[in-house]
Amino acid sequence: MNARKVPRLALFPLTAEISQKGHLLIGGCDVVELAEEFGTPLYLFDEITLRHKCREFKDEFGKYYPDTLVIYASKAFLNRALAFVFKEEGLGLDVVSGGELSIAHSVDFPLGKVYFHGNNKTPEELNLALDWGVGRIVVDNFYELELLNKLVKERRMRQDILLRLTPAVDPHTHQYTTTGTIESKFGFPLATGQAEEAVRQALSASNLNLLGFHFHLGSPVSEIQPYELAIELVLRFAQEMGRKFGFNLSEFDIGGGFAVPYTMDSKVPTIAEYARAVTGKLNSLVSELGLGRPRLIIEPGRAIVGQVGVALYKVGAIKEIPGIKKYVCVDGGISDNIRPALYGAKYEALVANKASKAEREVVTIAGKLCQSGDILVRDINLGSVQPGDIIAIPVCGAYCIPMSSNYNALPRPAIVMVKEGQARLIRRRETYQDLMNLDLI
Ligand code: LLP
Numbered sequence: 001m002n003a004r005k006v007p008r009l010a011l012f013p014l015t016a017e018i019s020q021k022g023h024l025l026i027g028g029c030d031v032v033e034l035a036e037e038f039g040t041p042l043y044l045f046d047e048i049t050l051r052h053k054c055r056e057f058k059d060e061f062g063k064y065y066p067d068t069l070v071i072y073a074s075k076a077f078l079n080r081a082l083a084f085v086f087k088e089e090g091l092g093l094d095v096v097s098g099g100e101l102s103i104a105h106s107v108d109f110p111l112g113k114v115y116f117h118g119n120n121k122t123p124e125e126l127n128l129a130l131d132w133g134v135g136r137i138v139v140d141n142f143y144e145l146e147l148l149n150k151l152v153k154e155r156r157m158r159q160d161i162l163l164r165l166t167p168a169v170d171p172h173t174h175q176y177t178t179t180g181t182i183e184s185k186f187g188f189p190l191a192t193g194q195a196e197e198a199v200r201q202a203l204s205a206s207n208l209n210l211l212g213f214h215f216h217l218g219s220p221v222s223e224i225q226p227y228e229l230a231i232e233l234v235l236r237f238a239q240e241m242g243r244k245f246g247f248n249l250s251e252f253d254i255g256g257g258f259a260v261p262y263t264m265d266s267k268v269p270t271i272a273e274y275a276r277a278v279t280g281k282l283n284s285l286v287s288e289l290g291l292g293r294p295r296l297i298i299e300p301g302r303a304i305v306g307q308v309g310v311a312l313y314k315v316g317a318i319k320e321i322p323g324i325k326k327y328v329c330v331d332g333g334i335s336d337n338i339r340p341a342l343y344g345a346k347y348e349a350l351v352a353n354k355a356s357k358a359e360r361e362v363v364t365i366a367g368k369l370c371q372s373g374d375i376l377v378r379d380i381n382l383g384s385v386q387p388g389d390i391i392a393i394p395v396c397g398a399y400c401i402p403m404s405s406n407y408n409a410l411p412r413p414a415i416v417m418v419k420e421g422q423a424r425l426i427r428r429r430e431t432y433q434d435l436m437n438l439d440l441i
Contacts, residue, residue, distance in 0.1 A: 007264065009350075011263075012026065013044075013048070013307060013310065014049045014052060015048050022355055022356040022357065024353075024355045024392055026044055027044075027418030027420065029422070029423050031310070032353045032390050035312045038416055040314040041330070041332030042311075042413055043400070043414070044310045044417075045305075045417045045426065046308050051089060054086065060275035061296065064276060064279035064280070067296060068279075068295070069296070069297050070092065072092070072301065073094045073301030073302075074093055075399075075402060076302050076304070076306070076399055077301075077309070082426075086109070092135070093109060094299045095116055096117045097118065101128060114134045115135065115299075116138060117164070118138075119185055119186050119187075120144075121137075121140075136160050138162045139162070140164045140188075141187075141188070142194075148208065149207050149208050159207065161208050161209065162214045162251060163187075163188060163195070163198050164186060164213075164214045165189075165190055165213050165234055166180060166186065167180055168181055168182040168233075169229050169230040169233065170226065171217040172222070173220055173221055173222070177220075180217035180218055190233060196237075199245060210247070211251045212238075212251030212252050213238060213249065214253035214254075216256060216257060218257055220258070220260070220302060221257040222269070223269075224273065224274060228277060231281050231282055232281065235249075235282075235289055235291060238291060239291060242291070250294055250295065251294055252294040252296055252297065255298075255299050256298065256299035256301050256302070257302075258271065260303050260307060262348070263346050264348060278298075282296060302398040306397050307397060308397040309396045309400065311336065311392070311393045312390055313391045314388065314390055315330055315387050315388060316330070325364060326361065327363070328391070330366070330376065330391055332410075333368050333374040334371065335407045337396060337400040337404075338405070339400065340375060340376055341371075342403075347376065347396075348377070348380065349380055349382065350392045351383045351390070352391065353389055354383045355392075360381070360382075361384060362382075363380060365377040368410075369407055406430075406435060409435050411432065414429035
């Protein structure tokens with residue numbers, strides 16, 4: 001476990017440095033200049049870090065368990081430019097909607113490496129997945145099992161599927177992002193006998209080919225033990241299904257949820273530590289249970305893209321309530337990052353145009369949205385801040401943009417990919433006209 005205090009700059013992308021001017025540089029670009037050129041709020045994605053994280057997952061898991069497929073969890077953030085990078089890096093994709101699937105399709109992503117998740121896929125979405133030859137459909141419930149078999153049968157096809165199982169393991173994370181416990185809306189519970197019934201039905205479904213099992217415990221999961229426990233429960237179940245029905249586990253998908261440090265005092269396992277523990281457990285259990293070696297599927301989202309993204313805001317109003325609080329107000333907020341308000345998520349920040357200055361006063365960084373809960377970072381020790389300064393918040397690559405909204409009719413930010421001193425727009429800023437384009441009077 002990484003128990004060291006993380007220096008603030010280490011939370012930023014791997015290419016982060018501070019220039020002689022005292023400006024934050026990411027991907028060789030001065031972020032203060034980028035804020036000027038592209039406007040704020042602005043999200044930066046660092047291509048070097050993105051590719052590095054993809055390779056780190058492949059290398060660390062592949063080292064101990066060569067037959068591992070890393071599929072990126074699109075929900076953390078997907079757009080066409082990112083999908084293109086994942087395709088180049090040879091990853092697969094976890095998608096949960098026709099929309100995510102369409103983004104993948106639009107860049108000719110190899111759809112055989114796409115796993116379609118979700119607890120309520122619509123017939124339209126399933127048909128789209130079948131039209132485009134999605135590799136695996138991860139069936140969540142009995143309704144879907146029957147519906148999918150019917151749709152596939154109408155086409156006289158066969159579809160490879162996994163079953164999503166609920167192992168009843170508490171990952172000790174936020175209630176809203178806990179999925180592996182028995183009361184979860186996701187999956188077939190092991191403990192109620194529904195998982196066994198699902199296996200029986202899947203094996204007898206004429207047009208479905210059951211390849212294996214999937215579970216996802218929650219996100220982020222900062223402990224390793226819940227994974228070990230769930231792996232053991234599901235593998236023992238697989239052995240039992242082998243005995244009862246002759247089922248052979250050829251794929252084993254342990255989901256995502258790998259945590260990342262958001263703040264300097266975060267204590268979370270490294271990718272290498274997750275990999276060693278998970279594959280260690282898997283290797284010893286498959287031998288013990290005589291299971292053969294299933295392909296291992298992992299679905300990291302946050303741990304690939306989290307550190308890659310940085311949010312930049314411009315400071316406007318500064319409000320001091322003497323002896324009580326000092327607010328530094330920025331030009332975005334919960335409309336582009338709802339995580340602090342929704343989960344109490346904690347972030348660090350840096351004054352990007354005074355990055356080498358020592359921290360000297362405690363302030364609260366507030367957004368500009370009409371809600372008191374619109375606070376991005378509470379009580380952070382920052383260098384002295386003035387209107388016009390640029391605040392950079394690290395670890396904003398995951399679950400900020402995909403959960404953004406147009407609350408207060410704020411246009412969504414632009415997104416820029418940086419690499420070797422070059423910056424390219426990968427999503428343009430929304431305009432006021434965009435906000436009205438879908439309205440009819
Ligand atoms: N696989 C499945 C089936 C999932 O449901 C998820 C996340 C992942 C993989 C990827 O988890 P990750 O590796 O990114 O932790 N909005 C929340 C996170 C919700 C995660 C939902 N499922 C947040 O902002 O923290």
